[in-house]
Amino acid sequence: MASHYLFETDFCNPASGWEKGQVEKNVQDARRRLWQSLPSFPDLAALNAWLEACCIEQWGQIQHGTLPGTIADVHETERASLMPLGRSFDGFVEHTKRVSPTCLVHFERNRYSVPASFANRPVSLRVYPERIVVAAEGQILCEHPRIIERGHHLPGKRFMTGGIISPSFSASLGLCAMARPSLSCRKPSGNCRPSFSSAPAATVR
Numbered sequence: 001m002a003s004h005y006l007f008e009t010d011f012c013n014p015a016s017g018w019e020k021g022q023v024e025k026n027v028q029d030a031r032r033r034l035w036q037s038l039p040s041f042p043d044l045a046a047l048n049a050w051l052e053a054c055c056i057e058q059w060g061q062i063q064h065g066t067l068p069g070t071i072a073d074v075h076e077t078e079r080a081s082l083m084p085l086g087r088s089f090d091g092f093v094e095h096t097k098r099v100s101p102t103c104l105v106h107f108e109r110n111r112y113s114v115p116a117s118f119a120n121r122p123v124s125l126r127v128y129p130e131r132i133v134v135a136a137e138g139q140i141l142c143e144h145p146r147i148i149e150r151g152h153h154l155p156g157k158r159f160m161t162g163g164i165i166s167p168s169f170s171a172s173l174g175l176c177a178m179a180r181p182s183l184s185c186r187k188p189s190g191n192c193r194p195s196f197s198s199a200p201a202a203t204v205r
Contacts, residue, residue: 004089033058044129092126092133099123105134110147 002009012019034054041047059072067074097105103119104111107127114123114134118141126133127146134141 001089001091004086006083030055030058092128095125095127097123097125107132108147112144113142115141 017024034051039050041050056072059075060070062071063069064071064074069077095107097107099105099114099118099121101119103114103116105114105123105125107125112132112134118136121136123134123136123141126135130146132144132146134143
């Protein structure tokens with residue numbers, strides 16, 4: 001990240017917390033100012049938007065401490081000297097996975113579908129906070145919303161919705177035999193939406 005955004009790092013020595021006491025105090029003060037009244041949020045994006053707005057508002061109230069004026073005043077003065085911001089840093093955690101014979105990859109007790117042409121082949125699983133991206137051979141194969149809850153169960157008899165497979169799927173191998181996923185992915189990006197044959201649906205009791 002430092003090489004991407006071109007800034008210098010200044011790390012503390014191991015087990016030397018006193019070297020960053022001022023930083024820890026600023027974090028503590030910011031937490032007390034922000035989290036006094038915490039509203040509810042429907043998702044992580046709404047929380048981040050609220051947090052950004054609160055921080056910008058407080059920049060106009062907090063004195064810089066070293067330079068005259070508030071943090072917002074000093075930032076406005078420095079903006080003329082700042083470099084233009086490039087593309088956003090693509091931060092994700094990458095795992096190497098092997099696709100199952102039924103075209104699934106497993107992550108945190110949830111299963112995600114992959115195009116049928118990559119069954120029994122290794123792929124790269126890129127984990128973002130809100131989505132899962134499957135890549136291989138230099139291209140994006142498919143993308144799914146990330147399910148945070150472990151052991152997620154989908155309602156009713158529908159075991160596959162938007163490419164996300166519940167653990168109940170593994171309880172019925174007969175469904176795997178009757179439902180043959182076929183390749184229906186947009187390249188280089190897009191949601192993978194397997195289609196199924198006209199075989200009768202299996203019911204798990």
